[in-house]
Amino acid sequence: MNITARKTTSEMSNIPTVLVLPFPAQGHVNSFMNFSRKLAENGLKIIFVNSEFNHKRMMASWEESKDSLVESNIEFVSIPDGLGPEEDRSDSKKLIVAVSRSMPAMLEKLIGDVVCVNGNCSRISCIVADVSMGWALEIASKLGIRRAALSTYCATMFALQYSLRRMVDDGIIDCNGMPIQKGPFQLSPSMPIMHTDQIFWSKVGDFDCGKAGFDYMKRFTQAFDLAEWWLCNTTYELEPKSLSFLPKLLPIGPYMGSSHSTRSLGQLWEEDLSCLNWLDQQPPCSVIYAAFGSFTLFNSNQFKELALGLEFTNRPFLWVVRSDVNNSTKNEYPDEWHANLGKIVGWAPQKQVLSHPAIACFISHCGWNSTIEGLCNGVPFLCWPYFADQIYNKHLICEELKVGLGFDSDEKGIVSSGEIKKKVEKLINDENIKARSMKLKEMLLSNIAEGGRSSENFKKFVKWLKE
Incomplete structure (x- = not known):
């Protein structure tokens, strides 16, 4: 277990501390890093939990940025992902099995160590878990810590994951998560019509890999209901039907971090500037x-x-x-x-x-x-x-x-x-595609402007964290 140098002075004692936990893959880490920066900018203290493997890579990729991040109330800790240093983390099945076997116990120990080391100074106010790490919501509930789930993919894919049991009952997929019959389907009249080719866990490799992903999600998806907030990096304009299907899922996007900083944060590779x-x-x-x-x-x-x-x-x-x-x-x-x-x-x-x-x-x-x-x-x-x-x-x-x-x-x-x-x-x-692209850009950015729908949703979440 690795814990970076952290502030322990009394000036931090009244700042709510939020522990965030991404799935240990580049896209998830990057999304959670941008989300964490937004929380820190709103006066919250963040404990960012990476796998040890990804923690070392991320620290190495932007060495010069660490001091500024500590000053912005983001602290970095790590726990093992269950794989050895040389094992292949692009093997989705191997990674999923290792994560589910190793990380829950290590996260619970980390939470105890944080409280033990820092006392009330760093008492965790809330855990924001990646929807691909639903087991963390069970741990938070067990420890009496408030809970939120954050989707790093779109609302429609979150709706699919949340509807696993319904899809089995309706005969869309079998007990292994594989489509029973190829073709279109619809979760409900309020959802967009989809195709079985778009069932994402069946598109991550061979049968064994897809089944492992399905079993992993099936085990922890039920924990979503333990979360007091469901958040997603999307907007109403992008996915109106899926957000209507799951009214609890609040769009807070687009959040991307600054395009003006020297280096992007949350990257596991060093950027060639x-x-x-x-x-x-x-x-x-x-x-x-x-x-x-x-x-x-x-x-x-x-x-x-x-x-x-x-x-x-x-x-x-x-x-x-x-x-x-x-x-x-x-x-x-x-x-x-x-x-x-x-x-x-x-x-x-x-x-x-x-x-x-x-x-x-x-x-x-x-x-x-x-x-x-x-x-x-x-x-x-x-x-x-x-x-x-x-x-x-x-x-x-x-x-x-x-x-x-x-x-x-x-x-x-x-x-x-x-x-x-x-x-x-x-x-x-194609001038029509260009025109639509620019119009959509304006609509998306209006969501995070003052008074925008995503901006207001995020403010409500921050207010709840500070209560």
Whole structure:
């Protein structure tokens, strides 16, 4: 167990302390970090609980920022995730099994140690748990601590997770969480019509992996009802039907952190800031930004087609290629590839990139954080989902909001370089998509302006924390 240096002076004694617990994966950690900053800005003290593995990576990725974060009342602690240092945390089944086996007991011990070390000074007022860590709500209830659940994915996916038993009873999925019959379904008349391909836990790998995810959620989803608040990084405009279906779920988005800070917070990879200077040298609305999150992997053929497709557009591009992608899959750039117009980085400061005037479009895996960040900057999407909730997010972007396009794969499942070039040109020349993107940006940002609906919901939550 690791606890960073913390304030113990009497001046902290009257500040409510909120313990926040993200699922140990990049997208969840990043979302919770931005949420924690908003709480700290409103005068609350935060204890941010990471896995030990992710804690070390996050501290290393922004070493120079730690002092300012301690001053902003955010403290960092860590507990083991149950895996060894060299074990593969991209193996979803292995991670889920280890988390459920190891972290509950360690969290309960941590809470006791915090109180024991600091007395009433750091008495935890509330635990905000990731909906993927529902077991923490059971611990909070057992210890008499107030409770809130925060969804790091969209409201529609939260509604799916909350409706597991109903979906089994209605014959949509079997007892292993797998769709019984492929096709459309509807949780209720007030919910959007969905397709079984969008059931996210069935899209995280093979059968065993999907079943492990389903069993994990089924075990802890019932704990959601122990939470006094359900919160989600979304807005009424994005998901009116799903929020109507679950009126307890309050939208408090979009929260993304500042796009003006030197480095983004909550990142497990060190950001290459040189791309910002490179963007400054590009014409307005000219650059294709391609980034696929922390899990996406391409086979060698697809990797080469993507490289060629970006080059064939004859436009400047910024492409994020994680170091672990080439290390694990041995991907190589095509022999005939030059990338004269492009820049490749291992990890990008995405909020700053998407807000840059040089960006023309976003080729994205459609993770929820990336979706929110792109929408809030009015950037049109080219959607390339990899797994899980990203499948539905693509549908939301392309079919519901109509601010993006998807790619079509060939008979071998490959998105060709020609398809990439064709869709880039189609998107960039579509003035209707551009206009809708800018209009949606204005609507989303109005939610967090003074008096906006998300802003008012967040204020109510903060007021409750301070009572």
